[in-house]
Amino acid sequence: MPGDAAPPSSWLKVIGLGPGAGALRTPEASAALAEATDIIGYGPYVARVPLLPGQRRHGTDNRQELERARHALSLAAEGARVAVVSSGDAGVFAMASAVFEALESGPEAWRALDIAVLPGLSAMFAAAARLGAPLGHDFCAISLSDNLKPWALVERRLQAAAEAGFVVALYNPISRARPWQLGRAFEILRGILPGTVPVAFATAVSRPDEALGIQPLAEADPARADMRTLVLVGTAQSRLISRGRGQRPWLYAPRSASSP
Amino acid sequence: MPGDAAPPSSWLKVIGLGPGAGALRTPEASAALAEATDIIGYGPYVARVPLLPGQRRHGTDNRQELERARHALSLAAEGARVAVVSSGDAGVFAMASAVFEALESGPEAWRALDIAVLPGLSAMFAAAARLGAPLGHDFCAISLSDNLKPWALVERRLQAAAEAGFVVALYNPISRARPWQLGRAFEILRGILPGTVPVAFATAVSRPDEALGIQPLAEADPARADMRTLVLVGTAQSRLISRGRGQRPWLYAPRSASSP
Incomplete structure (x- = not known):
């Protein structure tokens, strides 16, 4: 529903998964992953997230960062709870910048979305x-x-x-x-x-x-x-x-x- | 017991507590803190660690890093399980370097200690x-x-x-x-x-x-x-x-x- 405000329960979180081991993932990140309706990211990173019933997964190629970011924002605008996942920290050579690039150049309505970046342990x-x-x-x-x-x-x-x-x-x-x-x-x-x-x-x-x-x-x-x-x-x-x-x-x- | 090998159950872990919130502390760090016999660090950081029965706490002034590191190493050499805590990541302008300085200049026996650095989310x-x-x-x-x-x-x-x-x-x-x-x-x-x-x-x-x-x-x-x-x-x-x-x-x- 482009142009409409998103339902209040929807969000987009850009999540740093940490370097790999679950023991190095923050509780904040794990909690958000458990509440997401959609997990989106580079295939091997999406595969690291424990699969929950009903969750949709969108693994894509490594080079399509901006396209993936737009997809994530449009899912959130449609009411989904979207976790965009990166290895390490999402803000270090990873997805967070791509999401903000897509946000800046996208529909005005996207700016009202509930967006957060959840930091992770960088490599x-x-x-x-x-x-x-x-x-x-x-x-x-x-x-x-x-x-x-x-x-x-x-x-x-x-x-x-x-x-x-x-x-x-x-x-x-x-x-x-x-x-x-x-x-x-x-x-x-x-x-x-x-x-x-x-x-x-x-x-x-x-x-x-x-x-x-x-x-x-x-x-x-x-x-x-x-x-x-x-x-x-x-x-x-x-x-x-x-x-x-x-x-x-x-x-x-x-x-x-x-x-x- | 300087000169003796430490008992196998002793260790020294240099732990990054993350920026503050428990939700941003790694499960690895929380598990180590729960197993430690001694928590040592700058007073306000030690105060952030949940107090467990029987655990000893050693909060010190911010400037005494090398002295604190030597104290931690000697406790581990005596058989303790020592958590040296820093805010954020222990390797970023924090205690890890001080511990290795103390190790390098300390008794040869300290080099056989079970030492690990547990990374944390940096500020x-x-x-x-x-x-x-x-x-x-x-x-x-x-x-x-x-x-x-x-x-x-x-x-x-x-x-x-x-x-x-x-x-x-x-x-x-x-x-x-x-x-x-x-x-x-x-x-x-x-x-x-x-x-x-x-x-x-x-x-x-x-x-x-x-x-x-x-x-x-x-x-x-x-x-x-x-x-x-x-x-x-x-x-x-x-x-x-x-x-x-x-x-x-x-x-x-x-x-x-x-x-x-």
Whole structure:
């Protein structure tokens, strides 16, 4: 019923599912998922949500974010309780921005909808916790996807971040359609940072196939990453603590910092 | 028993409590808190943890992080199950780095302790979700505290971040001992960014006294912030969507970006 106000029981919630494990999903997110009539998102994320009787599921391809956002808003306008799901946090390189883009360019009536964003645990923090405390001081997050921004801008941000001493979290490091960007990012960082700076590869954190590894920047191998990997690049001040018994060392950033 | 291996049932978990509301605390964190024999942290954070019979509480002053970390490690070495608690995420300007500093400089036997970091929802993401999707594209987090790093380094990072088009989250914006830093940060940012760039003040998000506000950078007033405030500075590409009915506009960053 475009143009009409939505019934009061309808809503749209943009939900961050966290990195994978149910134990890392907020109770707020779980409660909203249990009350939703419709779950919509990228197929593999929708599949992570426990199926309830009567709930409709709309799994779509990863690239159709704006179309999916419009679909979600129109379902809510028709009276549905719509959960738009993302992995990690919905506001970090995920669906929340697409929903607001669709809202801004859509019918005026959509602005009266009951919309909320429910935050989730981002991959960056789940990965950091497993590794130790690598973020420790000032840090940044950069998506290596150049689908929606020029690659030159990504390079500029990598340079600025490394020169200013930020720990750098790299999202979307690699995919079939973007095979060379991570290698190029390492090249740029090697031109600025010491080769000994630790680089951590954290794949599928908190899921059954979780894999973690640390390499010095000089030897960092882009082939260690896949679409589910978060890459964390430390600084000259990052430290490793050996643990023995075949365990991975702890990686952390001291609280104090001098000029990079 | 310094020098002895700790009993197998003892552990130390560095726990992020999330921004405040129980609905935003992970089930993993809640389960660990319920099994701990000792809760240790800055007094107001310890007070947020439901009290269980027989649990010991060690609330300390905010500035004694390294001493608190050593105390926690020595309790675990004596056989306790120790929860070191931080607000938000334990790895973001919080206790995790202090624990690893203490571990690295402490007795060798501490390295055999069962240590884990349990991630939590950081203030940045809780604030962003309430506001809309202001992080949307590449972003960074900078602590304005110059207790542990030179102020010149903070200024350099602010400049680098603004010039490269990062959304900037400012942690520890102001305190009685650091009254002028936020105003100076705004001055620096005004020299680089348009005065229309939205600045969001998010105080005590998800708690009963939550307060949110948005001002243009040209008019951003440091007095809006206190110790519990997260300040988010957008970019020239940040957008506001009006909602009417006296509601705060949505703030978001479009997914696409051109050069800043």
